[in-house]
Amino acid sequence: MVSSGTPKPAVQDPAAAAALVDVLNSRPHATPLLPDTLEDPATSGDLLRPFGQPEGESPSPERIAQLKVLRSDLMALVADPESKDGEQAWARLTEHASDVDLRQSFTPTGQVQLRQVGGDPVVGAVILAVAQLVTDGTWSRIRACANTLCSHVFYDPTRSRTQRWDSYETCGNRTNVAAHRARARSRASAT
Numbered sequence: 001m002v003s004s005g006t007p008k009p010a011v012q013d014p015a016a017a018a019a020l021v022d023v024l025n026s027r028p029h030a031t032p033l034l035p036d037t038l039e040d041p042a043t044s045g046d047l048l049r050p051f052g053q054p055e056g057e058s059p060s061p062e063r064i065a066q067l068k069v070l071r072s073d074l075m076a077l078v079a080d081p082e083s084k085d086g087e088q089a090w091a092r093l094t095e096h097a098s099d100v101d102l103r104q105s106f107t108p109t110g111q112v113q114l115r116q117v118g119g120d121p122v123v124g125a126v127i128l129a130v131a132q133l134v135t136d137g138t139w140s141r142i143r144a145c146a147n148t149l150c151s152h153v154f155y156d157p158t159r160s161r162t163q164r165w166d167s168y169e170t171c172g173n174r175t176n177v178a179a180h181r182a183r184a185r186s187r188a189s190a191t
């Protein structure tokens with residue numbers, strides 16, 4: 001991310017942001033390691049429903065494979081947006097997004113709309129949701145928990161965009177306690 005920019009109002013499409021957060025959290029993460037719920041036919045359908053996966057139909061292996069690639073591109077952006085990896089991840093995202101054809105169109109009321117005209121519709125809907133959040137300035141609110149044992153992705157609703165943990169109770173406190181102990185230790189060793 002180049003800069004956090006001026007504060008923008010809350011996300012324009014909270015449902016899209018929440019659905020994206022769920023897709024990112026389908027990856028294996030946390031301690032003990034959670035399984036890949038995108039690979040599980042019992043859960044992948046529900047995860048992708050907000051992106052147009054038809055009810056009662058399991059996503060095809062091709063669709064899952066494309067989404068897993070997309071998910072790791074997006075995770076690289078969420079995990080460390082400032083790093084060199086982040087730049088490469090935007091480039092990879094651009095490359096993988098090129099499998100999906102989008103067209104700019106205008107509605108009868110003069111609104112502008114990016115519409116998918118080719119490629120996998122569910123993969124396209126995920127890319128469109130990311131594009132929407134980037135455009136409205138809320139993409140940088142999607143972040144990974146600073147507790148490395150957790151790294152759960154969450155949506156940061158704070159004005160300052162400084163929330164570090166998905167849950168202050170389970171992750172924030174523990175980190176604070178660890179930081180406090182480390183400070184106490186270094187004070188003790190300094191004297």
Ligand SMILES: [Zn+2]
Nearest residue numbers: 145150166171
């Ligand atoms: Zn956490």
